[in-house]
Amino acid sequence: MKLLTLNFLTCAIKSCKSTPASFPLHPRDAELEIVEADLNILFLKNILPRLMWDELRVIGSELGLPELPSTPPTREDLVEPSTTAIAAPTSDGTRDAGEEEEEEIPTQTAKDLHRVLLETCIKEGKLVCGNCGHEYKVLEGVANFLLPGHLV
Amino acid sequence: MPDYLVRLVQMHESFRKAELQALADVAGIKIEFVRYDEDSPFCIIRLPSDSAAKTVISRGILSQGIYELWGQGSTYDELHASVKEISQPRWKKYEQTPFRFTLDGYRGTKSQAEQRTVIESFSYLNFQGPIRMRDADATFRVFEDYDTHALTPKYLYLGRFVASSGRDAKTTYDLKKRHYISTTSMDAELALLTANIALAAPGKLFYDPFMGTGGFPLACSHFGTIVCGSDIDGRSIRGTGGSARKGQTGKMDVNGNFKQYGLESRYLGAFISDLTNTPLRILQHSNMAGDGYLDGIVCDPPYGIREGLKVLGSREKLNVEERETHLNRFQESTYIPPKRPYSFTAILDDILAFAAATLVEEGRLSMWMPTANDEDIELAIPTHPCLEIVSVCVQPFNKWSRRLLTYRRLSGSQIPPGALDMVKKEYEKGVKADDLNDFRRKYFQGFKEFERLRQETDTPEKLDDTKGISGKWREKSTSG
Numbered sequence: 001m002k003l004l005t006l007n008f009l010t011c012a013i014k015s016c017k018s019t020p021a022s023f024p025l026h027p028r029d030a031e032l033e034i035v036e037a038d039l040n041i042l043f044l045k046n047i048l049p050r051l052m053w054d055e056l057r058v059i060g061s062e063l064g065l066p067e068l069p070s071t072p073p074t075r076e077d078l079v080e081p082s083t084t085a086i087a088a089p090t091s092d093g094t095r096d097a098g099e100e101e102e103e104e105i106p107t108q109t110a111k112d113l114h115r116v117l118l119e120t121c122i123k124e125g126k127l128v129c130g131n132c133g134h135e136y137k138v139l140e141g142v143a144n145f146l147l148p149g150h151l152v
Numbered sequence: 153m154p155d156y157l158v159r160l161v162q163m164h165e166s167f168r169k170a171e172l173q174a175l176a177d178v179a180g181i182k183i184e185f186v187r188y189d190e191d192s193p194f195c196i197i198r199l200p201s202d203s204a205a206k207t208v209i210s211r212g213i214l215s216q217g218i219y220e221l222w223g224q225g226s227t228y229d230e231l232h233a234s235v236k237e238i239s240q241p242r243w244k245k246y247e248q249t250p251f252r253f254t255l256d257g258y259r260g261t262k263s264q265a266e267q268r269t270v271i272e273s274f275s276y277l278n279f280q281g282p283i284r285m286r287d288a289d290a291t292f293r294v295f296e297d298y299d300t301h302a303l304t305p306k307y308l309y310l311g312r313f314v315a316s317s318g319r320d321a322k323t324t325y326d327l328k329k330r331h332y333i334s335t336t337s338m339d340a341e342l343a344l345l346t347a348n349i350a351l352a353a354p355g356k357l358f359y360d361p362f363m364g365t366g367g368f369p370l371a372c373s374h375f376g377t378i379v380c381g382s383d384i385d386g387r388s389i390r391g392t393g394g395s396a397r398k399g400q401t402g403k404m405d406v407n408g409n410f411k412q413y414g415l416e417s418r419y420l421g422a423f424i425s426d427l428t429n430t431p432l433r434i435l436q437h438s439n440m441a442g443d444g445y446l447d448g449i450v451c452d453p454p455y456g457i458r459e460g461l462k463v464l465g466s467r468e469k470l471n472v473e474e475r476e477t478h479l480n481r482f483q484e485s486t487y488i489p490p491k492r493p494y495s496f497t498a499i500l501d502d503i504l505a506f507a508a509a510t511l512v513e514e515g516r517l518s519m520w521m522p523t524a525n526d527e528d529i530e531l532a533i534p535t536h537p538c539l540e541i542v543s544v545c546v547q548p549f550n551k552w553s554r555r556l557l558t559y560r561r562l563s564g565s566q567i568p569p570g571a572l573d574m575v576k577k578e579y580e581k582g583v584k585a586d587d588l589n590d591f592r593r594k595y596f597q598g599f600k601e602f603e604r605l606r607q608e609t610d611t612p613e614k615l616d617d618t619k620g621i622s623g624k625w626r627e628k629s630t631s632g
């Protein structure tokens with residue numbers, strides 16, 4: 001599972017969900033793997049406002065990844081300015097797919113973000129809830145969030 | 153805006169208009185339907201330009217191509233008159249262009265000699281360019297629409313070819329050639345169609361809570377979407393060590409499917425979970441729009457027939473001793489969490505509530521749901537105050553149908569105040585699958601009531617193409 005998914009995952013136990021400590025889940029004994037993927041600027045731009053940045057930094061530091069900047073990058077930080085001076089900013093990202101726009105050149109910021117969110121995968125390990133301490137196992141890159149009988 | 157003729161395919165009729173509308177929506181292009189008929193593969197729409205027409209149709213699954221309309225009429229005389237009236241200013245442009253002229257008949261054919269006569273009758277267009285049957289720069293096509301067994305066509309069109317559709321994807325993603333599928337994998341054509349209607353597009357994030365072997369996420373990623381999914385059965389995600397298919401060895405899993413089509417970059421991964429105990433972030437107050445993070449949700453929830461409808465939990469409430477056993481054993485590697493059958497109407501409402509809490513504004517939910525072809529035992533279309541129904545498409549089978557329901561997430565201001573103070577709904581109670589799932593019970597009883605009703609009324613073809621829809625949706629679909 002790519003690290004970006006952790007940005008959306010909390011503890012599955014209902015009583016935990018309402019407490020802030022249930023997010024993010026903390027990776028433990030994690031075996032990481034880098035799977036190369038095509039850099040997708042449009043997606044990065046769209047997903048940027050939906051990232052929980054502080055929590056993402058926590059996950060990053062717990063995994064021993066290079067530290068992320070303390071403030072989230074803006075959409076403008078993702079593309080090299082020189083080539084896109086004339087390109088109109090898109091607010092929803094749905095329109096520019098088919099249009100003939102100049103190829104956008106990703107900045108180092110975009111490359112770094114891409115590396116962390118979409119190329120770093122958890123292969124094996126555990127995800128632990130910060131509230132109840134329940135451990136969710138990750139096997140072959142697939143996390144198991146099924147709750148045992150006594151917790152449903 | 154000029155008129156364009158879309159050559160549709162004559163199948164999955166009730167999906168066609170919804171697809172064209174969705175394709176225009178996803179590209180942000182204004183579309184106007186001039187003529188559309190469920191019984192005809194020819195649809196006339198109004199679009200701003202050739203390039204808009206190309207953009208719209210290039211992703212189309214239920215169409216073959218789009219043509220600039222040069223004329224129409226119910227006889228050849230009328231067609232010629234119409235061509236002279238509408239398209240005369242355009243003739244000059246193609247005077248020297250290498251071109252070809254062909255004929256396309258629906259429910260009727262013409263012999264080679266007759267076709268030639270028809271084509272020659274357009275000689276007044278005065279095209280001087282060389283005729284090239286291959287790689288022509290301009291392709292003109294005469295369309296003939298016949299009634300069944302009729303000898304002469306009832307309507308005719310002349311069009312200039314603009315662009316062909318994306319229907320080839322249906323062959324690329326054909327289940328017969330996919331490495332890893334299961335018993336309930338969705339047909340590639342319908343999965344791609346679902347992705348289109350849900351507005352899958354580059355840069356978006358889609359999720360499938362009942363992914364199985366990942367057919368829907370795969371279809372969505374074909375259109376550039378980043379996808380993830382989950383399933384209560386981890387075996388379907390992780391896959392198996394081998395394949396029953398001849399010549400295929402090695403591990404087969406969802407990841408492998410994405411690799412097969414070169415789409416791994418768009419696959420975020422999957423996890424094992426149950427929708428009623430989802431690990432995904434859920435807003436505590438679903439009236440607060442704008443906090444969603446999914447652009448789309450596509451799914452085909454288990455109907456409880458070929459795939460059991462189960463959620464976490466036990467049939468009977470656990471006593472102290474049993475709870476103790478679970479507590480002591482759950483960390484063992486062989487531990488399997490207990491599951492129980494669940495109400496079908498409840499899971500549909502759960503999906504809607506989940507969608508309302510996780511979709512961004514204007515995000516879409518497209519889900520399949522089965523129903524009997526008989527109004528008395530038909531399942532109602534579920535609703536949610538935060539979601540507006542966009543389209544209802546029906547795939548009829550013999551005694552039952554399934555519908556593709558598509559919803560749009562409303563923005564906070566569009567939701568009437570107080571609409572969210574919902575009364576807690578009553579669902580079927582019981583511990584057995586049959587008690588909980590009306591559709592399942594009727595299915596295994598062979599839809600006897602349906603048969604009985606049909607015999608009583610003795611009008612075998614009473615059900616028209618609106619079957620499976622009732623109430624205000626029926627009105628909507630017949631008028632539209």
